[in-house]
Amino acid sequence: MQKILAKTLFFSISASASLLVSTGNLKANAQNQSFNNNEITSYAQAVLAMEPERQQAFGEIKKIVGNGEVPQIVCSEPNSLNNLPGRARDIAVNYCNHSQKIVSDYGLTPDKFNRMTVEIQSNADLKQQVYNALIRLQKNTNSQ
Template identity: 90%
Template sequence: MQKILAKTLFFGISTSASLFITTGSLKANAQNQSFNNTEITSYAQAVLAMEPARQQAFGEIKKIVGGGDVPQIVCSEPNSLNGLPGRARDIAVNYCNHSQKIVNDYGLTPDKFNRITVEIQSNANLKQQVYNTLIRLQKNTNSQ
């Protein structure tokens, strides 16, 4: 069960990140970076903390948008938010603000969070480290 949840959350990283970053401008800067264990743990904790809000925001926006696909929302790109209907835009802005606070609360800057997210896409070792950290954190949470 924990592995399924971790895989779901790991898949959610891309979704969370797409709500939080613009990957194009970061790809050149993120390649072949190394991140320490503290940063990886903070990243995983932030992802876990953001996930419930991401699911809720996505669900609410989907209801407002209707049967169509939810457009890609990138917090750092106001145009992606401006294209949403009024209430959906408010939900997205609230999610973006909440996510940024979570990232900061776990000791990362949005830029560092974004660089890790981008690097995960092409760095199998980092991806495995984050996955293992997610599993460990979930086990610790479930055993308390």
């Protein structure tokens, strides 16, 4: 059960990150980055903390958009927010603001979080380390 939840959350990293990161500028900067264990754990904690809010925000935006597809929302790109209908834009902005606070609360800068997110897409070792951190954090949460 924990592994299924970890996989689900791991796949949602891309979705959470799509609300935070503009990958265009970061790909060149993210390659060959090394991240320490504390940063990896902080990243996993931030993703776990953001996930319920991401799901809620996505669900609310989907209801507003209706049958249309929810456009990609990138917090660092105002145009992606401005293209949303009024209430959906408010929900996305609130999510973006709170997600940045969550990232900061776990000791990462938005830039570091974004670089890790981009690096995970192409670095299998980092992806596995984050996955392992997610499982470890879930086990600790479930055993308390």
